[in-house]
Amino acid sequence: MRWLGLAVLALPTVLVSMDLSVLFYAVPALSAELRPSSDQLLWILDLYGFVLAGLLITMGTLGDRFGRRRVLLGGAALFGVASVLAAYAPSTELLIAARALLGVAGATLAPSTLSLIRTMFTDPRERQIAVSVWTLGFAGGTMIGPVIGGLLLEHFWWGSVFLLNVPVMLLLLVLGPILLPEARNPDPGKFDLSSAALSLAAILPVIYGVKKIAKEGLAWSHLAAIALGLVLGWVFVRQQLRARQPMIDVRLFRHVRFSGSIVACTITFLILAGIGLFVSQYLQLVLGYSPFEAALWSLPGIVGMLGGVGLATMVAARVRPAVLVATGLILTSAGFALFAQVGVDSGIPWLLASQVVLAAGVGAVASIATDLVLATAPPERAGAAAAISETANEFGGAAGIAILGSLGAVVYRAGLFDNPPTGLTGEQLAAAGDTLATAVRMAGELSGEVGQALLLTARTSFVDGLHWVAWIGAAACLVLSGFVLVVLRSVRPTAEVKA
Incomplete structure (x- = not known):
C-alpha cells in the first residue's frame, strides 16, 4: 500500500516541476491571442515560480500543523481549478492571476509530497528508495516539460498545456484519501502569521532581484531588492530563534x-x-x-x-x-x-x-x-x-x-x-x-x-x-x-x- 501511495505522490511532483517550463513554447501562440505587453509576458512566465518559492516554507509549516494529506489534497484541488482558469483565460490579467494561483497550489504540493514520504517510510533504506523516486519525478518533470508542451502545441491551442494537470489532480483527489496516511505535528502551537508574512517578504525580493539580474543585468534596484530580502531574512531567523514554538527550527542548520x-x-x-x-x-x-x-x-x-x-x-x-x-x-x-x-x-x-x-x-x-x-x-x-x-x-x-x-x-x-x-x-x-x-x-x-x-x-x-x-x-x-x-x-x- 505504501508503494502505491508513493506512485500517487510522484504524479503531482512531476507536474509541479513541469509547470516551470511547459509554457516556454506556448509564448508565440498566447502572445498572438492575448497580446500581452512585454512586462505582462514576464509575469506570465515568472509569477508561478515567484509565488511557489515564496510560499514553500509557509505551506510546509501548514502541512505540519493541519495535516500533510489535507494540505496536499487541498492544493491538488486548487491546482486543478487554476489549470482550467489558465487554459481558458480570455485575458492577460486572468492568465496572470491563474498563474499566481498555480504557484500557491504548487507550494502546497512540493513539501507535502516529500514530508509524507518521511512519514510513510520510516525504514532508512526504504525511505532512500522513495526519495530517489521523488527526485526522478521532480527532475524528470523539468526535463520533459518543454517536450510535452511542444507536442501539445502541434495539435491544440496554447491553453492545452495546462489541461494536462486536471486528470492527474483528479486522480490524486480520488486515490489520496485511500492510499496516503494523514500526518501532522501533534503539538504545533499557534500558527505564527507574522513569521509566515516575514518569510514571504524575505524570500520574494531575493528571488525577484536574482531573476531580474539574470534577464536585465546588474542594476541598483535589483541589488536593493536582494539586500532587502537578506535583511528581512536575518530578522526572520532572529524571530525564530527567540520564539517558543518557531515556525521553522533554524537550529537544524x-x-x-x-x-x-x-x-x-x-x-x-x-x-x-x-x-x-x-x-x-x-x-x-x-x-x-x-x-x-x-x-x-x-x-x-x-x-x-x-x-x-x-x-x-x-x-x-x-x-x-x-x-x-x-x-x-x-x-x-x-x-x-x-x-x-x-x-x-x-x-x-x-x-x-x-x-x-x-x-x-x-x-x-x-x-x-x-x-x-x-x-x-x-x-x-x-x-x-x-x-x-x-x-x-x-x-x-x-x-x-x-x-x-x-x-x-x-x-x-x-x-x-x-x-x-x-x-x-x-x-x-x-x-x-x-x-x-x-x-x-x-x-x-x-x-x-x-x-x-x-x-x-x-x-x-x-x-x-x-x-x-x-x-x-x-x-x-x-x-x-x-x-x-x-x-x-x-x-x-x-x-x-x-x-
Whole structure:
C-alpha cells in the first residue's frame, strides 16, 4: 500500500516541476491571442515560480500543523481549478492571476509530497528508495516539460498545456484519501502569521532581484531588492530563534548533515541551472535547431539521471553519504568538462555525453542529500524541512541563471567587441552585443559577407563564454566535493542507521 501511495505522490511532483517550463513554447501562440505587453509576458512566465518559492516554507509549516494529506489534497484541488482558469483565460490579467494561483497550489504540493514520504517510510533504506523516486519525478518533470508542451502545441491551442494537470489532480483527489496516511505535528502551537508574512517578504525580493539580474543585468534596484530580502531574512531567523514554538527550527542548520546537504544541493542546482541556460541557446542559436528539436536533444539527460539515482540508491546502504555525494559531484564536474569541449559546428556528441554524465552526478547528489535533510528533521517538522530544501533549490536555480548567465554575457560581449566584424557600424555592434539572439537576427537581416561574419563571430564568442562557465562549474563541483567529504564524514550509511 505504501508503494502505491508513493506512485500517487510522484504524479503531482512531476507536474509541479513541469509547470516551470511547459509554457516556454506556448509564448508565440498566447502572445498572438492575448497580446500581452512585454512586462505582462514576464509575469506570465515568472509569477508561478515567484509565488511557489515564496510560499514553500509557509505551506510546509501548514502541512505540519493541519495535516500533510489535507494540505496536499487541498492544493491538488486548487491546482486543478487554476489549470482550467489558465487554459481558458480570455485575458492577460486572468492568465496572470491563474498563474499566481498555480504557484500557491504548487507550494502546497512540493513539501507535502516529500514530508509524507518521511512519514510513510520510516525504514532508512526504504525511505532512500522513495526519495530517489521523488527526485526522478521532480527532475524528470523539468526535463520533459518543454517536450510535452511542444507536442501539445502541434495539435491544440496554447491553453492545452495546462489541461494536462486536471486528470492527474483528479486522480490524486480520488486515490489520496485511500492510499496516503494523514500526518501532522501533534503539538504545533499557534500558527505564527507574522513569521509566515516575514518569510514571504524575505524570500520574494531575493528571488525577484536574482531573476531580474539574470534577464536585465546588474542594476541598483535589483541589488536593493536582494539586500532587502537578506535583511528581512536575518530578522526572520532572529524571530525564530527567540520564539517558543518557531515556525521553522533554524537550529537544524547546526547539524552538519542538514546544512551540508542543503549547501550541496543549492550549489549543484545553481551550476546546473546556469549551464541549462546555455544549452538551450547553444542548440537553437548556434546549431540552428527549432525549440522542439532542442528539447528532444535534452532528453538523454533523463537516462543519466535514472542511472545516477538508481546506482546511488543501490549502494546507499553500505557506502557513506559523504562518499556518494562527493562522487556525484565529481561526476558532475566531469560532465561540465565534457561540455567545455563543444564547438561552434561539432558539439552534439560532446553535448550528449555531457548531459548523461552531468545528470547522473546531479541525480546522485540530489537523492542522497534530500534524504539526509529529511532524516535530520524530526518527523513532526518534516514539512518545514522539506520546504527549506525546496526553497534552497529554487534559490540556487535562480542564482545560477543570474551569476553564470552574467559571466557568459561578459565573455560574449568581450569576444564580439575585441574582434568586430568588418562593415558593422558602432550602433549595430552595440546592439549585437546585447544577446546572441539579437546578433543572429541582425545577421539574417544583413546581406552578404557582413552578415556571415557577424554570425560566425557572435557564435564563436558565445561558445567561448559557454566554455568559461563549464570550466567554472567543473572546478566548483570539485571544490564542493572536498567540502562534502569533510562536513558529512561522520554520517553513517543507511544500513547502520536504526529506523
